[in-house]
Amino acid sequence: MSHIFHVMLLIWRAQRAALIRGTVLAVAVLVAGVALLGLSGWFITAAGAAGLAGIGIAFNVFQPSAGVRFLALARTAARYGERLLTHDATLKSLTDIRVRLLRGVLGLPFQRLARLRGAETMNRLVADVDALDGISLRLFIPAIAAATTYLGSFLVLWWLTDLVLAVWIVASFTLGTGLVLLWTGRHALAPSRRAEKALQAFRIRLIDLLRARDDLVVYGRLPDQTAAVGAAETRLRENLGAVDRLERRAGLMLALTTTISAGIALWLGGALVARESISPAQAALGFFAALALSETVQPVRRGLADLGRMLDAARRVRRLLPENDAAPVAASPAASPPRPETAALEMSNIAYRHPGAENPVIEGFALSVAPGEKVALTGVSGRGKSTVLALAAGLIQPDRGQILVSGRPLRDLPESQLRAEVTYLPQRSMLLGTSFFDMLALGTTELDERDALAALEAVALSSTVAGRGGLHAKLSENGAGLSGGEQRRLALARALLRHPQLLLLDEPTEGLDRPTAIRVLAGIRDFLPRATLLIASHRKAERDWADRLIRMV
Ligand SMILES: Nc1ncnc2c1ncn2[C@@H]1O[C@H](COP(=O)(O)OP(=O)(O)OP(=O)(O)O)[C@@H](O)[C@H]1O
Structure with a gap:
């Protein structure tokens, strides 16, 4: 439950003023509803009694009927204002939470980020945050409004009718609805959680199916994956059905609570009238107010039916939210200019162990690359070449040792300066966008067309681009319509366009024929x-091109 309170606090802090106003209006809606029915009951009964007594002519019908009209209008207006304020404030808070969550995800250490699955992260950002709206709209605000209305009704009924009647009505409602709501929350927890899990599984499996469609067809697993998607959908429907049934049962129990409470209030009112403690009209006021109180807990019922979904979503969201992102960001140290007389990259006595791995992948590793030098890192597969490049790019931090970029400790370089000076092309890169230009523009905010064409020429892609209709021709999303070699060269051109001082390339010509590889390297x-240039390499063409080889053993 602490996660739900934490999320409610975040929502509340972000939109405090609007939520206070909305909650006041939510109380006004319920109070106006109870007063409307109570006054109507009193009015009809009092008018009838006056008629029976033969003093109907003297009965003032105008004031109560004006009161009824006022309360009806006030209730509608308050309901409108409450919906507007609370929904708007909650959605704004959730937008804020979504942005903070995104910041939290992007701020995760590189290794954790690399382990996140796209579909799962998407679910967190969309479905989980969506599930949180119920915390304020269907739990906290209605619960506060209901509690306030019960207290207010007790005081007003005590004042206008009789203490016994007021105690019975409010106590029976508090106890009755409290028990029904507890029952709903307890029983709906499991199916609501299962429904949410099934929904997440459905989305993830469907995205996997669409992304791996070709492999699934080749391995004959498409029917299995389709069945898995269908199974998740069935589970989702079954569990949603269970939640709906529970909610309907809770509705029935609430109706029974109202009937018993109002019925006994009627009997008690009759007894009090017989003892002449109150008038019949006052007894009617109590009875109708009791009937109206049933409205107070309807929204909480839906909220509690969804409790499992909200609890899990709040827990997951809280885990990914940055702990204290309200704290001011520490000022970046001033950018320091490179020292030309020093090595462009120097690594000394480096040790690094991947999280979860038993042994360090590199131990006591050292390397020095002079400015302008072309160095190829070689060694058998799995020796740690990519790891060295990721360390040099500052994506992971060494457990021991020092990395200097142009004589300055890498860890002291401000992020923007590091990214401006050092560019890294991993083995697998993602192309974002739907044209060559878009895909290249990721690396450079103000991309010049001439520069883009020159980079494409450098990676031997000019004729391909011209053949596909030019820089701005529409392509399949994320480069899906390009060959593997074309995709890699496009990613390489994107890296070149950053004009880095130090370029780290992980097997840049993998998948290219030898003549194209030689052309691209040149x-x-x-x-x-x-x-x-520091490249991780397995190919002779790359080794021949390099000024020097560093063999990792
Ligand atoms: N995130 C990770 N968690 C655990 N182990 C990892 C991780 N990334 C790489 N490794 C392991 O570290 C070792 C070195 O990997 P690395 O990718 O650096 O090797 P490499 O020399 O570049 O290999 P290749 O030539 O096949 O690309 C491998 O055994 C690999 O399985």
Whole structure:
């Protein structure tokens, strides 16, 4: 439950003023409803009694009927204002939470980020945050409004009728509805959780099916995956059905509570009238107020039916939210200029162990690359070449040792300066966008077309781009309509366009035929004549191109 309170606190803090106003209006809606029915009952009974007594002519019908009209209108207006304020404030708070969550996800350490599954993260950001709206709209605000209305009704009924009648009505409602709501929350917890899990499974399996469709067809697993999607959907429907049934049962029990409470209030009112403690009209007021109190807990019923979904969503969201993102961001140290007389990249006595791995992948590793040098890192697969590049790019931190970029400790470089000076092309990169231009523009905010064409020429892609209709021609999303080699070269061109001083390339010509590989390697140097180049390599063409080889053993 602490997660739900924490999320409610976040929602409340972000939109405090609007939520206070909305809650006041929610109380006004319920109070006006109870007063409306109570006054109507009193009015009809009092008018009837006056008629029976033969003094109907003297009975003032105008004031009570004006009161009824006022309360009806006030209730409608308050309901409108309450919906507007609370929904608007909650949705704004959730937008805020979603942005903070995104910031939290993006701020995760590189290794954790690499382990996140796209579909799952998408679910967190969309479905989980959506589930949180019920915490304020269907739990806290209606619960506060109902409690306030019970207290107010007790005081007003005591004042206008009799203490015994007031105690009975409010106590029976508090106890009755409290028990029904507890029952609903307890029984709906499991199916509501299962429904949410099934929904997440449905989405993830469907996204996996769409993404891996070709592999699933090749391995004959498409029917299995389709069946898995269908099974998740069936589970979702079954559990949603269970939640709905529970909610209906809770509705029935609430109706029974109202009937018993109002029935006994009628009997008690009659007894009090017989003892001449109150008038019949006052007894009617009590009875009708009791009937109206049933309205107070309807929204909470729906909220409690969804409690399991909200609890799980709140727990997951809280885990990913940055702990204290309200704290001011520490000022970045001033950017320091490179020292030209030093090595472009120097790594000394580096040790690194991947999280969860038993042994360090590299231990006591050292390397020095002079400015403008082309160095190839070689070694058998799994020796740690990509790990060295990720360390040099500052994506992971060494457990021991020091990394200097142009003589400055890498960990002291401000992020923006590091990214401006060092670019890393991993083995697998993602192309974002739907045209060559869009895909290249990820690396450079103000991309110049001439520069883009020059980079494409450097990676031997000019004719491909021209053949596909030019830089701005529409392509399948994320480069899906390009060959594997074309996709890699496009990612390489994107890296070149950042004009880094140090370019780290992980097997840049993998998948290319030898003549194209040689052409691309020459193009890299032509495009960046002064840059320092460190590449992880398995190919002879790359080793021949390099000025020096560093063999990892
Ligand atoms: N995130 C990770 N968690 C645990 N182990 C990892 C992780 N990333 C890499 N490894 C392991 O670290 C070792 C070095 O991996 P790395 O990718 O650096 O090797 P590599 O020399 O570049 O290999 P290749 O030539 O096949 O690309 C491998 O055994 C790999 O399984």
